[in-house]
Amino acid sequence: MRVSENIYNMHIDDGAPSHPGGSNNFFVGDPKKEMVLIDTGDYQREWTKSILDYYTDLGSPRIIGILITHGHSDHIGGLDRLQEKFKCPVFCHPELSGKLKMLLGDQEAVKNLSHFQKLSVADIELQVLFTPGHEIDHVCYYLKSDSVMFTGDSVLGASSTSVRHLSSYLSSLKLIASYPHETVCPAHGPVVPPPRGSGLVEWQLNHRLKREEQILDVLRKGFSTASTITSEIYPRDLSDNLRFTAQRNVETHLEKLVEDDVLSQEESVYYFTGS
Ligand SMILES: [Zn+2]
CATH class of the missing domain: 3.60.15.10 (Ribonuclease Z/Hydroxyacylglutathione hydrolase-like)
Structure with missing residues (x-):
């Protein structure tokens, strides 16, 4: 074509x-x-x-x-x-x-x-x-x-x-x-x-930035692991395959927030730096 x-x-x-x-x-x-x-x-x-x-x-x-x-x-x-x-x-x-x-x-x-x-x-x-x-x-x-x-x-x-x-x-x-x-x-x-x-491209960029906001909101509510954050943000009935991808996606965001020094991490638990 x-x-x-x-x-x-x-x-x-x-x-x-x-x-x-x-x-x-x-x-x-x-x-x-x-x-x-x-x-x-x-x-x-x-x-x-x-x-x-x-x-x-x-x-x-x-x-x-x-x-x-x-x-x-x-x-x-x-x-x-x-x-x-x-x-x-x-x-x-x-x-x-x-x-x-x-x-x-x-x-x-x-x-x-x-x-x-x-x-x-x-x-x-x-x-x-x-x-x-x-x-x-x-x-x-x-x-x-x-x-x-x-x-x-x-x-x-x-x-x-x-x-x-x-x-x-x-x-x-x-x-x-x-x-x-x-x-x-x-x-x-x-x-x-x-x-x-x-x-x-800009839509994709905003989509990722919104996801970060969403993850921060869920962290503020007290959810602190990649797995519980994923369950809170994504539909409960995801297939195992999609759930794996979704959690990987959440982990990528959490890694960035740790790099940015917004979050700290202890094993699988994330919390706001300084809190
Ligand atoms: Zn490819």
């Missing part, structure tokens, strides 16, 4: 429960000149084949680079096959380059990105934004000409993402919200077009 003048999306319903709304691999640029590919899907051969079939449908353009959003397996699974096919450099966060060099067995092919770097493809420019939070090696790409933010797994199209480090995640959302865009191209879930696309 063509998303905008310079963006083509190979959408795949990969069926992973953690990817509601399927997954996306984006070809960016001009199929008649040159393009880059953002992410390479998971290990399954069918996924790689879908990317290659889509590439053939585009007219087998020259691929001048593969850009990686982060090192989770559903983003680098098909990398070795696709890099072998395209014979192009692979660009990633410096934290990820060692792993990719091992994976490809090729020191030269992997290039470190830098924060705010601009990459030219055909007549357009993609801006690199380091956006740790979901993972430390996460990168978003901004395409000003098409008013599009490629959010990787930082902001998804149909669900909220998992967060490893909440403070960095919130700073990253603030950063990407500050680059004006109308469309969000996430790695999972549907592409979010205007008008909702322009407010989605």
Whole structure:
């Protein structure tokens, strides 16, 4: 599907429960000149084949680079096959380059990105934004000409993402919200077009900030463990799987509040610092 003048999306319903709304691999640029590919899907051969079939449908353009959003397996699974096919450099966060060099067995092919770097493809420019939070090696790409933010797994199209480090995640959302865009191209879930696309990142940011307020309220009422806080905030009838994710989410907030010195922790009990 063509998303905008310079963006083509190979959408795949990969069926992973953690990817509601399927997954996306984006070809960016001009199929008649040159393009880059953002992410390479998971290990399954069918996924790689879908990317290659889509590439053939585009007219087998020259691929001048593969850009990686982060090192989770559903983003680098098909990398070795696709890099072998395209014979192009692979660009990633410096934290990820060692792993990719091992994976490809090729020191030269992997290039470190830098924060705010601009990459030219055909007549357009993609801006690199380091956006740790979901993972430390996460990168978003901004395409000003098409008013599009490629959010990787930082902001998804149909669900909220998992967060490893909440403070960095919130700073990253603030950063990407500050680059004006109308469309969000996430790695999972549907592409979010205007008008909702322009407010989605900020919505996610506010959603997380509200959750923090909610957790503080529940702590003030005397609930003091991740488990009791989760039961108080989320519906009681959550499936075990969702409950696990919900509690993990609460724990991420509690860890941040301890880092911020708002809370102190003794084993599984949290209390307001100084109280
Ligand atoms: Zn992912």
